[in-house]
Amino acid sequence: MGNSLEIIVAKRAGFCFGVKRAVDLAFDAANKNSQKGDVRCCSVYTLGPIIHNPQVIEKLKSEGVEPTDDIDNPNIKTIIIRTHGVQQEISERLSQKGYEVIDATCPFVKKAQQYAKLLKEEGYQIVIIGDKGHPEVKGLMSYAGKDVIVVNKEDSLPSLKSRVGFIVQTTQPLDVLKKFISEAVEQVKELKVFNTICNSTALRLKETKDMTKDVDLMIVVGGKNSANTTQLTQLCNSVSIPAYHIETASEIREEWFSNVKKVGITAGASTPDWIISDVEKRIRDIGGRGL
Amino acid sequence: MGNSLEIIVAKRAGFCFGVKRAVDLAFDAANKNSQKGDVRCCSVYTLGPIIHNPQVIEKLKSEGVEPTDDIDNPNIKTIIIRTHGVQQEISERLSQKGYEVIDATCPFVKKAQQYAKLLKEEGYQIVIIGDKGHPEVKGLMSYAGKDVIVVNKEDSLPSLKSRVGFIVQTTQPLDVLKKFISEAVEQVKELKVFNTICNSTALRLKETKDMTKDVDLMIVVGGKNSANTTQLTQLCNSVSIPAYHIETASEIREEWFSNVKKVGITAGASTPDWIISDVEKRIRDIGGRGL
Numbered sequence: 361m362g363n364s365l366e367i368i369v370a371k372r373a374g375f376c377f378g379v380k381r382a383v384d385l386a387f388d389a390a391n392k393n394s395q396k397g398d399v400r401c402c403s404v405y406t407l408g409p410i411i412h413n414p415q416v417i418e419k420l421k422s423e424g425v426e427p428t429d430d431i432d433n434p435n436i437k438t439i440i441i442r443t444h445g446v447q448q449e450i451s452e453r454l455s456q457k458g459y460e461v462i463d464a465t466c467p468f469v470k471k472a473q474q475y476a477k478l479l480k481e482e483g484y485q486i487v488i489i490g491d492k493g494h495p496e497v498k499g500l501m502s503y504a505g506k507d508v509i510v511v512n513k514e515d516s517l518p519s520l521k522s523r524v525g526f527i528v529q530t531t532q533p534l535d536v537l538k539k540f541i542s543e544a545v546e547q548v549k550e551l552k553v554f555n556t557i558c559n560s561t562a563l564r565l566k567e568t569k570d571m572t573k574d575v576d577l578m579i580v581v582g583g584k585n586s587a588n589t590t591q592l593t594q595l596c597n598s599v600s601i602p603a604y605h606i607e608t609a610s611e612i613r614e615e616w617f618s619n620v621k622k623v624g625i626t627a628g629a630s631t632p633d634w635i636i637s638d639v640e641k642r643i644r645d646i647g648g649r650g651l
Numbered sequence: 652m653g654n655s656l657e658i659i660v661a662k663r664a665g666f667c668f669g670v671k672r673a674v675d676l677a678f679d680a681a682n683k684n685s686q687k688g689d690v691r692c693c694s695v696y697t698l699g700p701i702i703h704n705p706q707v708i709e710k711l712k713s714e715g716v717e718p719t720d721d722i723d724n725p726n727i728k729t730i731i732i733r734t735h736g737v738q739q740e741i742s743e744r745l746s747q748k749g750y751e752v753i754d755a756t757c758p759f760v761k762k763a764q765q766y767a768k769l770l771k772e773e774g775y776q777i778v779i780i781g782d783k784g785h786p787e788v789k790g791l792m793s794y795a796g797k798d799v800i801v802v803n804k805e806d807s808l809p810s811l812k813s814r815v816g817f818i819v820q821t822t823q824p825l826d827v828l829k830k831f832i833s834e835a836v837e838q839v840k841e842l843k844v845f846n847t848i849c850n851s852t853a854l855r856l857k858e859t860k861d862m863t864k865d866v867d868l869m870i871v872v873g874g875k876n877s878a879n880t881t882q883l884t885q886l887c888n889s890v891s892i893p894a895y896h897i898e899t900a901s902e903i904r905e906e907w908f909s910n911v912k913k914v915g916i917t918a919g920a921s922t923p924d925w926i927i928s929d930v931e932k933r934i935r936d937i938g939g940r941g942l
Contacts, residue, residue: 537836552844555841
């Protein structure tokens with residue numbers, strides 16, 4: 361049967377603008393640190409994992425950039441704020457500590473934080489659409505103030521005041537925003553919505569959805585802790601396309617490809633190119649051996 | 652068969668808050684004028700028909716309050732601005748003329764005008780949802796400025812700028828607002844929505860819809876030029892209930908009621924109680940004669 365397995369890789373698979381910027385900043389910091397010949401092995405830290413991809417974290421560790429959750433860690437000289445941003449009070453404490461702060465917050469998340477602050481100043485009751493446990497949302501919540509309401513797609517809105525402002529976790533689907541503003545307008549007199557959904561997520565979802573019409577199987581590559589990668593897998597399942605969510609090529613099993621003629625590869629915003637290439641190569645090898 | 656025809660009158664049929672206020676203001680002005688024994692027969696005018704109900708207009712005429720479209724009419728001493736409001740420039744000209752101006756603009760419409768002005772000052776591209784030819788919408792447009800976009804329920808939104816503000820003709824249905832903000836959020840980054848829909852319209856529509864489940868025929872009473880009355884008739888038709896839109900009891904025909912056991916009466920916001928009572932009486936007479 362030979363090369364009967366056709367492979368399509370999504371054009372938008374992998375690093376988005378904000379992740380690329382953050383990872384570049386982290387590797388630059390590592391590089392700068394090693395050039396300075398700093399005596400301490402681990403003076404550069406990221407506050408939490410810089411992005412939701414364990415393989416990138418490991419690579420950074422090997423170059424001397426460690427994740428930490430302890431902002432009082434005495435070894436810290438330089439601290440990198442990850443793509444998801446941090447709570448306002450943590451940002452303030454990092455400055456007070458006198459660290460060199462490298463802010464790798466995604467510029468789109470930064471904007472959402474500013475909008476949260478603005479809505480608060482303008483006296484709106486604030487609703488954030490997103491996952492309460494996600495670091496990006498925790499950051500947004502801190503700017504929105506203590507009365508903030510957080511809703512996830514399955515939730516219903518509580519009873520709202522008359523002036524309500526909405527912001528959205530950047531990786532949420534547009535339909536969820538639509539659902540909630542439709543619900544809100546039934547209750548409120550004034551609605552201010554900052555559509556802070558990142559285009560890149562929507563376009564990646566759209567491309568993946570289009571791909572599913574054309575393939576027998578989808579391989580979704582990315583951190584198991586990456587929400588947007590998980591979302592891509594859920595999308596495939598929702599249109600009844602078999603899909604496997606993997607972090608690296610080593611997880612791939614040959615039996616997945618029996619009776620498969622065409623396979624699509626997509627990847628989350630935090631998946632580096634080298635992992636996607638490995639996955640593609642591994643599938644090509646399987647296809648080359650005949651199925 | 653005797654009294655086999657059951658009649659239900661909608662609780663919310665007839666004058667809404669704004670219309671009642673306007674009509675009261677007009678009759679007060681008429682009354683004040685006749686007490687003063689003013690030499691001129693027609694010194695009190697309404698700018699256009701004060702509400703969309705020909706019978707009320709006739710009654711006011713008989714008490715010396717005439718509608719006029721000519722603001723330069725030399726007989727005018729007192730001018731009444733109707734419920735729908737007027738364009739900003741006309742409001743200014745009336746003041747310059749030195750007339751006594753009685754502003755009977757519905758307070759909810761007035762608020763919508765202020766929101767249009769605010770959105771303009773805040774630099775939003777403004778979309779008004781409503782009927783471009785309706786005096787209320789013409790008034791709102793004047794406050795929103797020359798770049799305003801007006802869309803009616805069948806329309807699609809044009810390509811929008813990144814910051815868009817919405818206001819709504821007070822008598823529009825909520826679903827139309829929902830449709831347009833859902834469409835808008837696909838295109839724009841910031842959306843500010845003043846839900847200026849008047850509750851009274853929505854509640855009247857809801858009550859009428861509920862009534863249709865329970866009756867064989869609907870009689871909708873109100874000016875043929877009244878948009879919200881017409882909307883009530885359309886609602887009945889949309890749920891396949893036979894409905895007649897009449898202005899007065901004299902239009903009722905006995906044959907409408909053959910095979911009808913239960914009839915519902917509803918009326919637009921500009922329909923006076925005395926017309927609704929006449930209609931009810933006339934139908935009761937028909938029912939009393941047996942069908």
